[in-house]
Amino acid sequence: MTARLQAAPFDLAAELDGFGAGAGAVVTFQGLVRDEGGRLTALEIEHYPGMTERKLAEYGAEAANRFGLSDWLVIHRHGTLRVGEPIMMVATASRHRLAAFQGAEYLMDWLKSRAPFWKREITTDGPGEWVEAATCDEDALSRWNRG
Amino acid sequence: MQLDVLYFAWLRERIGAPRERIETGAATVADLVAQLAAMDEWHAAAFADLDAVRVAVDQELAAMDTPLDGAREVAFFPPMTGG
Numbered sequence: 001m002t003a004r005l006q007a008a009p010f011d012l013a014a015e016l017d018g019f020g021a022g023a024g025a026v027v028t029f030q031g032l033v034r035d036e037g038g039r040l041t042a043l044e045i046e047h048y049p050g051m052t053e054r055k056l057a058e059y060g061a062e063a064a065n066r067f068g069l070s071d072w073l074v075i076h077r078h079g080t081l082r083v084g085e086p087i088m089m090v091a092t093a094s095r096h097r098l099a100a101f102q103g104a105e106y107l108m109d110w111l112k113s114r115a116p117f118w119k120r121e122i123t124t125d126g127p128g129e130w131v132e133a134a135t136c137d138e139d140a141l142s143r144w145n146r147g
Numbered sequence: 148m149q150l151d152v153l154y155f156a157w158l159r160e161r162i163g164a165p166r167e168r169i170e171t172g173a174a175t176v177a178d179l180v181a182q183l184a185a186m187d188e189w190h191a192a193a194f195a196d197l198d199a200v201r202v203a204v205d206q207e208l209a210a211m212d213t214p215l216d217g218a219r220e221v222a223f224f225p226p227m228t229g230g
Contacts, residue, residue, distance in 0.1 A: 031230055046155055046156055048153070048155060048203070048206070048222060048224070050206060051203060051206035051222070054206065076229065076230075087230070088229070088230060108230055111229045111230045112227075112228070112229055112230035113226070113227055113229075114208065114227060114229075115227060115229040115230075116155070116203070116222075116224065116227055116229075117227055117228060117229035117230075118155055118156035118224065118225060118227065118228055119228045120156070130156050130157050130225065130228075131228045132225075132226070132228070133225070133226035133227065133228050137230075
């Protein structure tokens with residue numbers, strides 16, 4: 001039951017050591033910086049100090065409650081992240097796989113669209129555009145409110 | 148009342164500052180936006196397209212009609228792009 005915001009890289013394998021002990025299922029997701037066809041060298045990720053930390057913890061707790069997760073972990077980085085580096089990860093643990101998969105997807109959908117982070121592209125020519133929110137991310141989030 | 152108003156991402160860049168203290172009698176977020184947008188051309192540019200602006204009041208996501216009664220901190224930013 002951990003949410004962490006940090007500038008430093010993390011090691012997925014090390015973070016999973018001891019995670020979800022006693023669970024029947026563990027699901028992990030790791031997001032990496034894409035190069036967008038060679039155009040990007042890095043992403044710069046801005047956040048809202050205070051609110052971001054609270055929202056990571058809040059969405060983790062909501063996922064745990066909704067899907068009956070026995071453990072969860074969210075790590076999200078900020079600052080300048082180079083192509084190929086990990087941006088964030090989620091891990092969920094539950095008795096059976098369905099809850100762990102769904103809990104991880106739910107967490108990802110909330111982090112994408114409702115956690116206060118903003119990405120700016122750093123291109124081979126220097127600082128570029130702010131990344132625009134994707135409609136498909138908003139659609140993904142809205143499915144959790146249905147039924 | 149005095150409010151700390153925070154800006155992130157391109158709103159911060161258009162306004163040219165990450166935060167400012169504002170003396171206001173605004174009852175709602177919309178009232179505050181109207182006051183800020185009238186301050187100068189940079190604020191006007193930041194609030195030119197409200198469909199592209201999101202808001203948090205005291206670090207909770209809010210809307211244009213959210214009341215500011217008792218609020219201390221209001222943040223404006225583009226749609227979030229985490230994950």
